[in-house]
Amino acid sequence: MEHSLSLNLHVLTARLDRAADRILRAEYNVSYSRFVALTLVGELGASTQRTLAEYLGVTEPSVSRMTSVLAAEGLLDVQPDPAGGNRRRLSLTDEGKRLVTSIQQGLEGKLAGIVARSGVPYDEYAEHTARLLATFEGLERETGK
Structure with missing residues (x-):
């Protein structure tokens, strides 16, 4: 049975997420969702919990x-927002930065291996994925969503 692109993308994303979660739990003792959160904080700079x-x-x-769990593990620094209110500012600790860098390198290598095994040229796949993401970001900016 042939699937539509939208279903194939969904299934592929779900499988990649599960595979990444298994790898990260086994090799780094961290879930994929926590790794994504740490990565977003690192890439967004000193963000807020609301933004995250x-x-x-x-x-x-x-x-x-x-964020409470990640702070207790020494990976994230959570501080009150200087502007006041109930907001919290987030930043990676040095240990959090080291973990994110290590995971990014290890996970990228494993995923590149999967792409290579499929026969799809890695550089082309990465380029097309980046173009698709940029198109979605542009559409979101245009529509405000």
């Missing part, structure tokens, strides 16, 4: 629980 929740597509209480 928006990027992850989860609630602020969920992010609050996750």
Whole structure:
């Protein structure tokens, strides 16, 4: 049975997420969702829990629980926002930065191996994926969503 592109993309993304989660739990003792959160904080700079929740597509209480765990593990620094209110500023600790860098290198290598095994040229796949993401980002800016 032939699938549509939208279904194939969904299935591929779900499988990649599960594979990444298995790899990260086994090799780094961290879940993929926590790695993504750490990566977003690192790439967004000193972000807020609200911004992280928006990027992850989860609630602020969920992010609050996750950031508390990551802070307790010494990977994330959580501080009150100088502007006041109930906001929290987030930044990676040195240990968090080292973990993210190590995982990015290891995971990239494993995923590149999977792409190579499929016979798809890695550089072309990476280029096309980046173009698709840029197109979606442009559409989101245009529509405000």
